[in-house]
Amino acid sequence: MAEIKKISFSYLEYDRIEDLDMQYLKLIEEAKKASENAYAPYSGFRVGAAVLLESGRIILGSNVENAAFPSGICAERTALSYSISNFPGDRPSAIAIAAMNANKFTFSPVSPCGNCRQMIIEEELRNNKEIKILLYGENSILVIENAASLLPLQFNKESLKY
Numbered sequence: 387m388a389e390i391k392k393i394s395f396s397y398l399e400y401d402r403i404e405d406l407d408m409q410y411l412k413l414i415e416e417a418k419k420a421s422e423n424a425y426a427p428y429s430g431f432r433v434g435a436a437v438l439l440e441s442g443r444i445i446l447g448s449n450v451e452n453a454a455f456p457s458g459i460c461a462e463r464t465a466l467s468y469s470i471s472n473f474p475g476d477r478p479s480a481i482a483i484a485a486m487n488a489n490k491f492t493f494s495p496v497s498p499c500g501n502c503r504q505m506i507i508e509e510e511l512r513n514n515k516e517i518k519i520l521l522y523g524e525n526s527i528l529v530i531e532n533a534a535s536l537l538p539l540q541f542n543k544e545s546l547k548y
Contacts, residue, residue, distance in 0.1 A: 395535035424448035435461035495521035506533035
């Protein structure tokens with residue numbers, strides 16, 4: 387017999403960026419700057435990510451498209467990969483994401499794709515530390531406590547056991 391299960395999560399929604407803590411306000415501003423550096427000649431959809439490390443250091447990443455789809459890389463994975471490679475042991479505590487389309491920031495917040503959600507979860511598991519996710523949109527900013535909220539039926543190392 388089947389049983390219906392329900393998955394839900396809570397998040398904070400801000401309608402004014404000024405209401406955020408100063409460190410998160412700065413992180414979003416850095417993600418917005420990073421989106422301006424994106425290389426998106428095919429889609430015109432430019433995404434920036436800013437990762438806050440425990441040391442206070444902020445790492446930026448932008449999406450980089452490639453004519454040989456899907457060879458591009460997302461902003462979130464760019465920033466996380468750089469932080470892992472260059473600052474081992476300095477664990478991520480938050481990531482902010484901002485996106486532009488037609489040279490304007492999106493009205494609504496843009497959520498990470500499945501690959502990026504998986505990478506954020508992997509970092510949470512690897513470091514035994516949740517990563518706060520901030521999603522910027524012109525009309526609101528969403529603050530999500532961890533990646534598991536965005537990918538509740540996640541694939542992780544436990545999935546590989548038999």
